[in-house]
Amino acid sequence: MDGRPDNVEPPQPLAPRGMLVAIAFVAVLLSATVGFRQIDPTFRAAITVSDATVVSHGWADEQTCGACHEQAEDFWQTGHANTLIPASDPDSVRLLEFLQSSEIGTRESVQVQVLNDVVQARCTTEGVVNTAHLNWCFGSGSHARTWVSTLPDSFAASDLLEVRWTWYHSTDSFDLTPGHPQVKGHSAAGTMGLLFDSPRAWRCFACHSTRLPVIDGHISDAHIAPGVTCQRCHGPRQKHVASKGAWLGPAWVNGDRDEAVRHCAQCHRSPEETKPEEIQKDNVDIVRFQPVGLSQSACFKASQMRCTTCHNPHKPMDKQDSKGVWQCIQCHSPEHNDHVVCGADMSDNCLQCHMPAIKHDAPVSFTDHWIRVRDQSELLP
Numbered sequence: 001m002d003g004r005p006d007n008v009e010p011p012q013p014l015a016p017r018g019m020l021v022a023i024a025f026v027a028v029l030l031s032a033t034v035g036f037r038q039i040d041p042t043f044r045a046a047i048t049v050s051d052a053t054v055v056s057h058g059w060a061d062e063q064t065c066g067a068c069h070e071q072a073e074d075f076w077q078t079g080h081a082n083t084l085i086p087a088s089d090p091d092s093v094r095l096l097e098f099l100q101s102s103e104i105g106t107r108e109s110v111q112v113q114v115l116n117d118v119v120q121a122r123c124t125t126e127g128v129v130n131t132a133h134l135n136w137c138f139g140s141g142s143h144a145r146t147w148v149s150t151l152p153d154s155f156a157a158s159d160l161l162e163v164r165w166t167w168y169h170s171t172d173s174f175d176l177t178p179g180h181p182q183v184k185g186h187s188a189a190g191t192m193g194l195l196f197d198s199p200r201a202w203r204c205f206a207c208h209s210t211r212l213p214v215i216d217g218h219i220s221d222a223h224i225a226p227g228v229t230c231q232r233c234h235g236p237r238q239k240h241v242a243s244k245g246a247w248l249g250p251a252w253v254n255g256d257r258d259e260a261v262r263h264c265a266q267c268h269r270s271p272e273e274t275k276p277e278e279i280q281k282d283n284v285d286i287v288r289f290q291p292v293g294l295s296q297s298a299c300f301k302a303s304q305m306r307c308t309t310c311h312n313p314h315k316p317m318d319k320q321d322s323k324g325v326w327q328c329i330q331c332h333s334p335e336h337n338d339h340v341v342c343g344a345d346m347s348d349n350c351l352q353c354h355m356p357a358i359k360h361d362a363p364v365s366f367t368d369h370w371i372r373v374r375d376q377s378e379l380l381p
Helices: 041-046 062-067 092-098 103-107 197-205 229-232 240-241 259-268 284-288 290-294 350-354
Strands: 084-086 110-115 118-125 128-134 134-137 144-152 157-166 173-176 195-196 209-211 357-359 366-367
Touching: 062 229, 084 092, 092 110, 092 118, 092 144, 103 110, 103 157, 103 173, 110 144, 128 157, 157 197, 195 197, 209 229, 259 290, 284 290, 284 357, 284 366
Parallel strands: none
Antiparallel strands: 084 134, 110 118, 118 128, 134 144, 144 157, 157 173, 157 195, 357 366
């Protein structure tokens, strides 16, 4: 390491049933994964990190973290902290105001109404109007944002409807949500989006929240702690706050490299949760699951690299040098005779060739974490 404080591994802290529903996976990104995962039983047994969302007690007011921990100063600007917000949040409403005038909104006859913090989307199909009460907005906005609505099924468990219309940062406009059919359906749900059952709903919320109260499949919207914040990674800290820091307790700390990567992979997906036949260099779908590609890299296998080697989770991306050359030259410096150096004789901008942005089927690109020497035909112009 060269001593840069922003990127070294950070120190540990000093609606009625007629209203149909939605859940979104975008991008997010930063984000949660879509679909049911097939998990290798041996991997499941090896996981030692715990999911803080399922802990039922011991939570502290996270606004108190900043009183003692300088890491909290910029944290609330990060994508993780803002990856889930209420649909009535001003940032959400501001974007939704442009939906009905967007190309897709006009084409599919979409209208949005906000009254007393209640957000409704209306879609007219062949003269029939369907309405959904939008509850949540998924995604930090660095890539995209998608809206969802919660709906009880016949057993009172929480289902979700992911709406068809997603806002993309790259175009500053709305387009079709990834995975949705090009032509909207004729059912009440199909005109608005895709309906997901309660297990999948729980999975989506679990990767976008810090605390997620679930009883018999019912998600208590009023008690969700949205965003991936301090206690999602460090565990409930009420006792720590009450003791003025004297009690540290069992919280996640910087363990070995594998445990550290698995901690991030809870939401960003691990290779063990991916079918072997899908782990291919030309599979653009795995680009958005960073630990999968990273684990295949020679750089990862031959070092102690982990996610926090390049990323400081306590700082927003625009305040950290996660795309610099300084991480690479620790092992690839031309000043060291025993280092493997760039065959193209480049001394900067390593990511352009070795970790390029890969365009997905939606108007969004993701940095490919499968670090490797690439053919020029693989790179975007």
